[in-house]
Every structure is written in C-alpha cells, then in structure tokens.
Amino acid sequence: MIDETVVTLSRLQFALTALYHFLFVPLTLGLSWMLAIMEAVYVMTGREVWKRMTQFWGVLFGINFAMGVATGVTMEFQFGTNWAYYAHYVGDIFGTPLAIEGLMAFFLEATFIGLFFFGWDRLSRVKHLIVTFLLALGTNLSALWILIANAWMQNPVGSEFNLDTMRMEITDFGAVIFNPVAQSKFVHTVSAGYVLGAMFVLSISAWYLLKGRNVDFAKRSMTVAASFGLASALSVVVLGDESGYTVTEHQKMKLAAIEAMWETEPAPAAFTAFGFPDVAERTTHFAIHIPWLMGIIGTRSLDRVLPGIRELVDDAEKRITNGMKAYAAMQRLRVDRNDAAARAEFEAHKRDLGYALLLKRNMADPATAGPDDIRKAAASTIPNVPVLFWAFRIMVGCGLWFIALFAYSFWLSARRELDRRRWYLKAALWSLPLPWLAIELGWIVAEYGRQPWAIEGVLPTALGVSSVSAAQVATSLVGFVLFYSALAVVDAVLMLKYARKGPDGLGMWPPATSH
Amino acid sequence: MIDYETLRVIWWLLLGVLLAGFAVMDGFDLGVAALLRVLARDDDERRALLETIEPVWEGNQVWFILGGGAVFAAWPLLYAASFSGFYFAILLVLLAFILRPVGFGFRNKIADPRWRGAWDWLLTLSGLVPALIFGVAIGNLFLGVPFRYDDTLRMSYEGGFFGLLRPFALLAGLVSVAMLLMHGAAWAALKSEAVIARRAERMLRLAAVAFVATYVLAGAYLFVGVGGYAISSPVQAAAPSNPLMKTVVTGVNWLRDGALGGWACGTAALAIAAALGAALLAARARHRGAFFASACAVFATVFSAGFALFPFLLPSSLDPRSSLTVWDASSSRTTLGLMLLVTALLLPIVLAYTSWVYRVLRGRVSLEHVKQTHGMY
Numbered sequence: 001m002i003d004e005t006v007v008t009l010s011r012l013q014f015a016l017t018a019l020y021h022f023l024f025v026p027l028t029l030g031l032s033w034m035l036a037i038m039e040a041v042y043v044m045t046g047r048e049v050w051k052r053m054t055q056f057w058g059v060l061f062g063i064n065f066a067m068g069v070a071t072g073v074t075m076e077f078q079f080g081t082n083w084a085y086y087a088h089y090v091g092d093i094f095g096t097p098l099a100i101e102g103l104m105a106f107f108l109e110a111t112f113i114g115l116f117f118f119g120w121d122r123l124s125r126v127k128h129l130i131v132t133f134l135l136a137l138g139t140n141l142s143a144l145w146i147l148i149a150n151a152w153m154q155n156p157v158g159s160e161f162n163l164d165t166m167r168m169e170i171t172d173f174g175a176v177i178f179n180p181v182a183q184s185k186f187v188h189t190v191s192a193g194y195v196l197g198a199m200f201v202l203s204i205s206a207w208y209l210l211k212g213r214n215v216d217f218a219k220r221s222m223t224v225a226a227s228f229g230l231a232s233a234l235s236v237v238v239l240g241d242e243s244g245y246t247v248t249e250h251q252k253m254k255l256a257a258i259e260a261m262w263e264t265e266p267a268p269a270a271f272t273a274f275g276f277p278d279v280a281e282r283t284t285h286f287a288i289h290i291p292w293l294m295g296i297i298g299t300r301s302l303d304r305v306l307p308g309i310r311e312l313v314d315d316a317e318k319r320i321t322n323g324m325k326a327y328a329a330m331q332r333l334r335v336d337r338n339d340a341a342a343r344a345e346f347e348a349h350k351r352d353l354g355y356a357l358l359l360k361r362n363m364a365d366p367a368t369a370g371p372d373d374i375r376k377a378a379a380s381t382i383p384n385v386p387v388l389f390w391a392f393r394i395m396v397g398c399g400l401w402f403i404a405l406f407a408y409s410f411w412l413s414a415r416r417e418l419d420r421r422r423w424y425l426k427a428a429l430w431s432l433p434l435p436w437l438a439i440e441l442g443w444i445v446a447e448y449g450r451q452p453w454a455i456e457g458v459l460p461t462a463l464g465v466s467s468v469s470a471a472q473v474a475t476s477l478v479g480f481v482l483f484y485s486a487l488a489v490v491d492a493v494l495m496l497k498y499a500r501k502g503p504d505g506l507g508m509w510p511p512a513t514s515h
Numbered sequence: 516m517i518d519y520e521t522l523r524v525i526w527w528l529l530l531g532v533l534l535a536g537f538a539v540m541d542g543f544d545l546g547v548a549a550l551l552r553v554l555a556r557d558d559d560e561r562r563a564l565l566e567t568i569e570p571v572w573e574g575n576q577v578w579f580i581l582g583g584g585a586v587f588a589a590w591p592l593l594y595a596a597s598f599s600g601f602y603f604a605i606l607l608v609l610l611a612f613i614l615r616p617v618g619f620g621f622r623n624k625i626a627d628p629r630w631r632g633a634w635d636w637l638l639t640l641s642g643l644v645p646a647l648i649f650g651v652a653i654g655n656l657f658l659g660v661p662f663r664y665d666d667t668l669r670m671s672y673e674g675g676f677f678g679l680l681r682p683f684a685l686l687a688g689l690v691s692v693a694m695l696l697m698h699g700a701a702w703a704a705l706k707s708e709a710v711i712a713r714r715a716e717r718m719l720r721l722a723a724v725a726f727v728a729t730y731v732l733a734g735a736y737l738f739v740g741v742g743g744y745a746i747s748s749p750v751q752a753a754a755p756s757n758p759l760m761k762t763v764v765t766g767v768n769w770l771r772d773g774a775l776g777g778w779a780c781g782t783a784a785l786a787i788a789a790a791l792g793a794a795l796l797a798a799r800a801r802h803r804g805a806f807f808a809s810a811c812a813v814f815a816t817v818f819s820a821g822f823a824l825f826p827f828l829l830p831s832s833l834d835p836r837s838s839l840t841v842w843d844a845s846s847s848r849t850t851l852g853l854m855l856l857v858t859a860l861l862l863p864i865v866l867a868y869t870s871w872v873y874r875v876l877r878g879r880v881s882l883e884h885v886k887q888t889h890g891m892y
Contacts, residue, residue, distance in 0.1 A: 066620030069573065070613040076583040080598025081605050085669050087598075091591025092846040096854060099588040102581035103861040110577045111865075111872055114570030122875050134868075162847070164755035166668040167591075169847040334666065466599035467671040476606050483610060487617060494624050 002361055007462045009473040010082045013480060017074045018447075019440055020484050024068035026439050029143060029190055030197020030232070031061045032136035035116075036129070037224055043129045052509040053221055054132070057201060058116065059506070063494050065113060067487065074480070076102075082473065086454055086464030092169045093159050093176060094149055101145035109138030143190050151182035154446070155250040156455050161350055163333060168458065181250060184243040185446075191236035192442060195402050196435035198229030202409060203432035204499050206425040209418065217503050219418050222428075226409035233402035240399065241297060248298045248306065251456060254449040256309045257383045258392045259294055260284045264308040268295025274393075277385045282310065284389075309382055316355065317378040319457075320369075323356030325349045328367040354458040361462045383451045391441040391448075398438035405431055520752040520842075522851040526589045527825070527841045529858065533585055535817040537578035539698070539810045544572040546699015548615070548642030549692075551635055554703055554714045558631060562623060563885040565638075567706035569619055570876050574869060579612065588854050592756065592844040593828050596670050597652075600662050603676040604648050614641040642699070643692065650691025653820050654684030654733075657741055657769060659832030664759055673833055683736055690729045694790075694813055697722035701793060701809035705802040708879050716797045719805060723794035723812075727787050730816070734770075734783060737823070743769035744830040744838060751842060758843045763835035769823050779823035786815035 035054050042050035076098065079087045087095075112135040119128055152159075158175030159168045170176070202225040205218035247255050255261075260277035261269065262284070271294040275287035298306050307315075326349035332342035358377040359366035369377070405428065412418050419425070454461040503509040517525070547554075547568050555561040587594045598605050614637050622634035658681055661674040700722055703715035748762040770776040793808035824830075826841040845851060 062620060063624070066616040069576070070616040073580065073612045074609055076580050077598055077605060077609060079587065080583070080594045081602055082599070084595035084599035087587060087591055087595035088668060088670070091587055091594060092850050095584065095588030095591055095594070095846065096850060096857075099581065099584035099854060100857055100861075102577060102584040103857065103865065106577045106580055107574060107865045107869070111571075111574035111869055113573055115872055115875060118566075118570040119875060162755065165757050165847075170849050170853075173849070173853055466595075466602075467669065468599055468602055472602050476602070479606060479610065483613065487613075490617065490621060494621060498624070 002462050002465065003470060004361075004462070005470040006465050006468065006473055009470060009477055010465050011461065013082060013473060013477045014078060015447075016477075017071065017078065017480055017484075019443060020488075021068070021071040021075055022439065022443055023436060024064050024071060025139075025143070026189075026193035026196045026435070027064050027200055028061070028068050028139050029193030030195065030228075031057065031064070031200060032132075032139045032197075033194065034197050034201060034224060034228060035061060036132045036136045037228065038221075039129050039132050043125050048511065049217065049220065049509060052503060053217060055120070056217075056503045056506065056508050057221070059498055060200075060204075060495065062113075062117060063491065063498065067491050069110070070487070071484070081476075082466050082468070083454075083464045084466035086459065089167045089459055089464070090156075090159075090455055092167060093152060093156075096170070096173070097145045097149040097152075097176070101142055101149075105138050105142035105145060107138075109135055109142065112138065140190055143193070144186050147186045147189055148177060148179065148182045150446075151179045151185050152176055153453075153455050154185075154450060155179055155181040155246075156458050161353060163330065163346070168455075181246050184239060184246045188236060188239040188243045189442075191232045191239055192435070192439050194232035195229060195236055195406075196439060198225040198232060198406065199402070199431060199435045201225040202229060202406075203429050206428035207499075208502060210422065210425045210429065214503050214509065215419060217509050219413075222409065222418050223413045226406055226413045229402070229406035230410045233399065233406050237396075237399045237403065240396075244297060245300060251450070252307055253309070253312050253381060254383065254388070255298060256307065256312060257385045257388045257449060258445065259306075260287075260385050260389045261294070261306065261308045262310060264305060264311045267299070267305045268292040268302045269298070269306050270294055271297070272389075275389075277389050279382075279385055309385075313378050313381065316381045317374055319352040319355040320358060320374050320377055322349045323352035323354065324359070324366055324369060324374075326353040327356040331365075331367065354453075354455070354460070357463055358452065358460050361460065380452050383449050388445055388449050391444045395438045395441040395445065398434050398441075401431070401434065402438075516848075516852055517855070518753065519848040519851075522848060522855065523752065523841050523845050525855060526845060526851055527821075527828075529855075530586065530590065531818055531821045533578065533582045534821075535814045537582050538695070538813045538817050540578050541572070541575040542646075542695045542698045542813055543702035544568045544575050544615075544699075545642040545646050546695040546697070547703055548618075548638045548699070549646065549696060550699050550703065550715075550718060551638055551642070554700070554707075554711055554718060558628070559882065559886050560711055561631075561635060563880050563882045564703060564707060564711055565619065565622070566880045566885060567703060571873065572615070572619060574872070576612065576615065585854070589846055589851060590828065590839075590844050591846055592668075592758065593839050596662055596672075596839060597829055599670070600660055600672040600674075601652055601655075601679065602672075604652060604679060608645050608648050611641040611644040614638070642695075646692045646695040647688045650688035651679055651684045653691070654687025655679050655681070656820075656824060656827070656829060657687075657737060657743070658683060659744065659765070659830040659835075659838075661833040662831050663834035663837045666759070668757065668759075670837075683733070683741055686729060686733045686736060690726065690733050690816075693722050693726035693729055694816055697726050697790065697793065698809045698813050701797070701802075701806040704797060705806045706879055708882050711882070712802070712879075716800065716802075719797040719809070720794045723790045723797075723809075726812070727790050730783070730787065730790075738768065738770050741769065742766045743773065744827055744835060745772060746826065746840065746842075750826075754842065756843050756845050756847075758837055758839055761836055761840075761843065763830075763838050765832075765835055773823055773825065775822040775825040779819050782815045782819040782822060786812045786819060789815060 035058055038050050039054040112131045115131045116135055119131055157179050158172035159170050162169045201221050205221040208214040208218040259272055262282045270289035270291045273288045273290050275284040277284045326346055329342045329346035332339050356366040359369045359373055452460050454464045555564040618634050618638040618641060622631055662670055662672040664670050697719055700715045700719035704712050704719055742765055745764050745767045746761055747764045789808045789812035793805045796805035796808055827838060828844055829839040831837040
C-alpha cells in the first residue's frame with residue numbers, strides 16, 4: 001500500500017521545485033538569444049554601444065543563470081530521491097534524454113558561460129560572438145532534451161513492459177525522439193521563453209525611458225525586444241495551438257478537462273470562453289459558448305467528435321477491467337514462467353496494465369477489485385477541472401496581450417516614437433510579471449493536467465514514489481522552501497540593484513569620457 | 516551490436532570514468548572553495564583565488580549533473596536505490612551544489628564585507644560538505660546498505676542518515692576530504708601568484724601526506740575489519756536486470772577474494788605514488804607537474820574503490836541477494852548500446868571544446884590585476 005502523505009508531499013515538493021526552477025530557465029532561453037543578436041550587431045557594425053548592451057544585459061543574465069543552474073541540480077536528482085519506483089520503472093527510457101541533455105547541452109552552456117564573462121579581453125570579436133551563440137544554443141538544446149523526456153511522459157511511445165525486469169523498456173528510440181508531442185512542446189516552450197526574455201528587456205528599458213535615463217541605450221534595446229518579442233509572441237500562440245492539437249490526439253482527458261467538456265457534444269463542439277466548472281454536478285455554470293471553435297481547434301475538422309469527460313471515464317473503466325486481467329496473468333506467470341495460457345492473456349491485455357495499477361492506490365492486489373473500486377479508480381482519471389479551465393484561459397489571455405503589446409512596440413519603434421507615450425511605457429513596465437504568470441500556468445496545464453498519471457496510461461503518479469517516510473519528505477520540503485525563499489530574496493535584491501544602477505550607474509555607457 | 520555482458524562492463528568502466536572525471540574536474544573547484552578562507556586572507560586575495568575557478572567551475576559541475584543523468588540512463592536501479600536510500604545525505608549534497616552557483620555568481624556583486632564574508636563561509640561549506648559525504652557514501656558501499664526489494668522490485672530502505680556514520684565510512688570521508696583538499700591546493704598553486712601560490716604549495720604537501728595516511732589506514736581497515744560480499748550463484752552476465760535472481764554470501768574479504776582485488780591494490784599503489792609525487796613536485800615549485808600528479812592520484816583512487824567492489828555496485832546488508840551488481844542493475848541492452856553510441860559521439864566534442872576553453876584561460880590570475888578591477892562577474 002502506498003502512503004498517501006508521502007505521495008502528496010513528494011508531489012508538492014516536485015511541483016514547487018519545478019515551478020521555481022522554471023522561473024529562471026525561460027529567461028535564460030530568451031535572453032541568451034537576445035545577447036547573441038545584440039553582439040552580432042556589434043560585430044557587424046563595430047559600434048561600441050551594442051557591445052555595452054550585450055555586457056549590461058549579460059550581467060542580469062548572469063544573475064539569473066546562476067539561479068537556473070542552482071535550482072536545476074535538484075531536478076536531476078529528485079527522480080532518484082523522491083520518485084525511486086518511477087526511476088526504476090521507466091529509467092530505461094526516461095534516463096536517456098536526461099543523460100544526452102547533460103552531454104549535449106549542459107556542457108555546452110556551462111563551459112561557455114565562463115568564457116562569455118571572462119573572455120572579452122582574451123578573444124577576438126568573432127570568437128566571442130561564437131561563444132555567445134554556443135551558450136544560447138546550449139540553453140535551447142537543454143530545453144529540447146528535457147521536453148523530449150517530458151513528452152514521453154505525456155505520450156509514452158516506443159516502449160513496452162518487460163516481465164523479467166518489471167519495468168518499461170525501450171523498443172524504438174526514434175519514436176521517442178520524434179514524438180509529435182515533443183516537437184510541439186519544444187517550439188511552444190522555447191517561444192514562451194523568448195517572449196519572457198523580450199518582455200524583460202522591454203520592461204526594464206521602458207523604466208529607463210520613464211526616468212529619462214540611458215535613452216539611446218534603452219531605445220535600441222527596446223527595438224530588439226519588440227521585433228524578437230513580436231515574432232515569439234505570434235509563434236507561442238500558433239505553436240500553442242499545435243500543442244493543443246497533439247493533446248487531442250494523445251491526452252483526450254486533459255483536453256476535456258481544460259474545456260470542462262463534461263458530455264460528448266456533436267461535432268464541431270463549441271468552445272467555452274467563460275464559465276464556472278462544477279465538479280460535483282459535472283456541469284459548467286454561466287457558460288458562454290463560442291459555437292464550432294473547439295471542434296475546429298481540437299480536431300481541425302467539422303465532423304470529428306471530441307469525447308467528453310463522462311465518456312472518457314467509461315472508457316477508463318473498461319481499460320481498468322482489461323488491465324486487471326493482465327495483472328492476474330502476470331501473477332500467474334511469476335509462479336510458472338511457462339504458463340502459455342497466462343502468457344497469451346497477458347499479451348492480449350498488457351497495454352492496459354497501467355490502468356490496473358490505478359487500483360494499487362487502495363489495495364495491494366488489483367486483481368481482487370470489485371465494481372465499486374473500479375468505478376472509483378476510473379473517476380480518479382479526471383484531473384482538477386476548474387484549475388485547468390482557468391489556468392488555460394488566463395494563459396491564453398496573456399498570450400493575446402503579448403501579441404498586441406509587442407505589435408504596438410514594433411510599430412512605435414519603426415516610427416522611432418518609443419519614448420513618446422508615457423502610458424505605453426507604463427504598460428510595458430507593468431507587463432513584466434505576465435510572461436512568468438503565463439509560463440507557470442502553462443506548466444500547470446501540462447503537468448497537473450496529466451494527473452493521475454506520471455506516465456500517461458502507464459504508471460500512476462502515486463505508485464512512483466520512493467519508499468521513504470513522510471517525515472523525511474516533509475523535512476526536505478521544508479528545507480527546500482526555506483532555502484529557495486532565501487535565494488529568491490537574494491536574487492530579487494541583486495536583480496533590482498543592477499537593473500536600477502543601469503548601464504549609466506555601472507559606468508558602462510555612455511563611455512568614460514563623459515564622466 | 517555488442518553483446519549485453521560487454522556493454523555492461525563498458526558502462527561500468529564509463530561509470531568509473533564519470534565519477535573520476537567529476538572528482539578530477541570538479542574536485543579542484545570543491546577543494547579551492549573549501550580552502551578559500553585558508554589560502555586567501557583578505558578580499559583581494561579571495562577574489563583572485565576565486566577567479567582561478569570562476570570561469571570553469573560551471574562546466575566542471577556538469578560532470579556531477581551528467582553523473583546523475585548517466586546513472587539514471589545506464590544504471591536505473593542504482594540511481595533509484597542509492598539516491599532514495601541516502602536521502603538526507605543526498606539532500607545535503609544538493610543544498611551544497613545549489614549554494615555554489617549562487618555563491619560564485621553573487622559574492623562579488625555587493626561590496627559589503629559582511630555580505631562577502633558570509634558567502635566565503637557558505638562557499639567553504641559548499642566545498643567541504645560534498646567532499647565529506649561522497650567519501651562517506653563510498654565507504655558505506657563496502658559495508659553494505661540496509662535495503663531490500665519486493666517481488667515488484669519496489670525497494671525499501673531500513674536505516675536512517677546516522678546509520679551511515681560508521682567508523683570505516685567516516686574514515687573514507689576523511690580520505691575524500693584530504694584528497695580533494697590536495698587537488699584544490701594543486702590547482703591554486705598552478706593558477707595563483709605569489710603569496711597565494713606559496714600557501715597552496717604548503718597546503719598541497721600537508722594534504723597529500725594526510726591523504727596517503729588516511730588512505731593506507733582505510734586500506735588496512737578494509738583488509739582486516741570489513742566483511743565483503745560475493746555472488747554465490749552462477750553468474751548470469753547477460754540475464755535481464757533483476758537483482759533477485761541470484762544469491763550472495765557475506766563475510767568474504769573484498770581485497771583477497773574480490774574478482775578484481777589485485778587491480779584494486781595496483782591502482783591504490785599508483786594513487787599513493789602519485790600523491791607523494793605531487794607533494795615532492797610542489798616542494799620544488801613544479802606546479803604543473805604537481806597538478807597532474809594530483810589528478811592521477813584522484814583518478815586512481817576512484818578506480819581503486821570500483822575495482823575492489825567489482826562486480827558489486829551497491830551491496831545490501833539487509834538482504835544480500837537484493838544487492839545491485841554490474842550484472843543485474845543496468846538498463847536494457849538497447850539503451851546501453853544507444854547510450855554508448857551517443858557518448859562516443861559527444862564526449863570527444865565536449866573534451867575538445869573544454870580543452871580549448873582552458874587554453875584560452877591559461878596562465879596565472881594576477882593579484883595586481885584583480886586589485887584594479889572591482890570584480891563584477
């Protein structure tokens with residue numbers, strides 16, 4: 001039997017450490033390319049201000065990068081410390097992209113970050129630009145591999161269960177790498193990071209303009225941010241739609257929960273723009289529907305039907321019943337490995353074995369489950385509908401705002417009027433927290449929406465935990481909260497201090513002659 | 516394609532290369548951080564000493580992260596059992612490795628002496644704590660760790676943090692600390708100037724002698740006072756990874772009865788000779804030679820432990836047949852083959868650009884130069 005307290009605390013710890021880590025990573029993803037762009041302009045034009053821009057934003061990048069590295073350490077080891085059965089059960093597949101991430105991405109970014117800061121006097125302009133470019137490439141490759149790993153959790157392709165080793169093993173690595181979920185997730189996630197990087201530069205520059213400081217420096221920075229941000233904001237929404245489409249294919253329950261679509265509707269289904277999902281009644285109050293929209297986004301057709309929650313729960317019930325047969329056959333095979341009838345029974349139903357494991361939460365032997373247990377387990381496949389419903393809508397709302405803001409910034413910068421409208425500068429400044437909000441909500445939609453599965457249809461989250469005590473997890477959780485809170489304060493103090501100082505306060509620009 | 520048995524042996528060697536690579540590359544960062552307050556007495560000196568590692572420690576720390584990822588991919592049972600079993604020990608290591616990036620990144624950002632003094636202490640701890648814990652963990656491998664598997668291969672661990680602090684394990688912890696102090700001092704001597712380099716030379720000699728003394732003592736203890744493990748059923752080197760398919764006897768002698776006991780003694784002799792060589796070269800101010808000798812000592816020490824344990828990775832004191840060995844804790848043949856291919860393609864590239872970066876950064880860090888800059892990394 002699984003200790004529910006350990007499960008809850010372990011999930012809480014994972015969510016907090018992942019969400020916290022993901023405050024820093026997206027900024028690294030976006031800002032690193034912006035540094036490369038600024039430095040490329042410097043190398044091409046030879047104008048000193050672009051070098052100073054690279055260096056100034058580089059200082060802020062460095063503060064953020066340190067936090068990203070620090071909080072990333074936890075993530076690499078947490079699967080072992082707190083999710084040991086998960087690590088055993090899927091390590092054969094899941095470990096590989098993590099190891100490749102280390103070899104291909106972490107070494108690249110971590111080796112060249114030092115040279116980015118310490119190499120200005122030791123390298124030629126072009127060589128330093130290459131270093132910056134490799135740094136950006138490394139951060140983005142890291143996102144690629146971790147999202148390939150994550151996509152396999154959402155859509156576990158290219159693998160099958162091995163009875164001898166009691167775990168999932170790889171059958172087709174190509175399928176894992178070219179998982180369609182991985183592709184749409186990668187482009188959506190890095191674009192989100194680019195939007196954040198662009199907003200970071202845009203907002204801080206807007207603040208300088210509001211204060212009348214570093215005017216040339218800030219306007220140039222905003223020009224880069226406006227074009228980079230507009231392209232990224234457009235792609236984050238378009239590619240987010242692609243991401244939604246792959247969810248339709250592979251995680252119907254997640255999609256139904258995001259839409260609070262309780263019943264299967266005739267195609268094309270309506271999109272619920274607003275409403276209050278009611279879990280107990282399985283209905284959505286005060287719903288405002290936009291006809292056809294959901295069917296078109298979700299299926300890209302007018303005639304394919306999207307299943308509702310009730311239908312999906314019924315499906316889950318059938319799969320649990322099948323999974324119980326696989327589980328019973330597995331027990332018989334353990335006693336006698338040559339039992340041909342049991343082998344055939346197991347092969348016939350093994351794709352639903354994971355559904356039988358849902359029952360393990362409440363009983364040691366799923367084969368003994370009664371109709372009530374099965375119904376309960378099937379109902380447990382519904383994620384938290386109101387949270388997903390709202391998280392998704394706020395995220396999308398932010399995305400649309402980013403397009404508008406960056407488009408307007410782009411228009412202003414083309415007309416060289418970036419510093420003319422105070423209300424615009426204030427809007428740009430106060431939009432600073434929004435990309436973070438959207439990104440964290442995106443994580444919640446993707447990962448909280450995956451529940452109750454750690455690996456969709458294969459391994460329930462509750463089963464993945466380590467055999468550690470609740471006291472142990474509580475202690476580490478408190479440790480992380482205290483430690484991370486202290487670091488958050490330190491990080492915020494330094495970021496504010498250096499952003500306030502600005503290129504003028506740091507003696508970076510204008511050049512020393514004017515002092 | 517290479518057969519399963521050979522792949523397992525290759526990945527066992529690569530595990531050694533990863534651990535030794537970590538100990539050699541990140542080991543000097545840990546050592547320098549631990550010695551920060553000893554080798555450098557005022558803020559200028561400390562900034563100069565830190566600058567010897569600031570441009571490179573981040574890449575070196577990836578050896579640690581990669582170690583986690585590679586053990587996950589190639590030895591998933593070891594990854595799951597060791598990290599959840601050593602729960603609080605790992606937590607302490609993680610906290611130390613979280614402190615390092617922010618310590619290096621943030622220390623110089625504010626000039627207040629209290630701010631910098633606090634980070635100096637934290638950096639010292641972030642160097643010492645992992646060095647100690649890694650040694651204690653390796654020591655515990657020889658003693659066996661209290662865990663068992665049920666028939667679904669769910670592991671349960673029946674011991675706590677303080678159970679790890681047994682005399683032999685603590686001695687192994689001291690070996691590790693002395694070794695990394697030696698290595699850190701060797702780096703500091705190589706990359707610093709003047710007064711810092713002189714202090715580092717003295718520290719290198721002291722730490723090398725301490726390392727040899729504790730290492731020899733640990734070897735003797737291992738020979739007379741530690742009961743080893745051996746597989747007593749016929750070895751199924753290419754069987755599926757399921758630890759429960761074998762039987763294991765206890766109470767044997769790791770060095771005398773171990774499959775590679777002779778290799779262990781040979782590499783141990785090499786480690787001792789290299790450490791003494793490092794001390795002698797330091798006495799003659801031959802810093803480059805001393806650093807390479809120290810690196811050899813570190814590399815040989817890691818391998819001596821691996822050879823002595825072979826084929827065990829994590830013996831179980833609670834249920835010896837649950838012990839993890841090279842033959843039953845790996846990932847599938849496909850994954851091992853694939854990971855080998857990826858490593859063979861990527862590791863040479865990593866080593867190539869890493870050595871290029873070290874070449875760009877060659878030379879000693881000038882104390883005078885550091886005094887003139889305000890050190891805004």
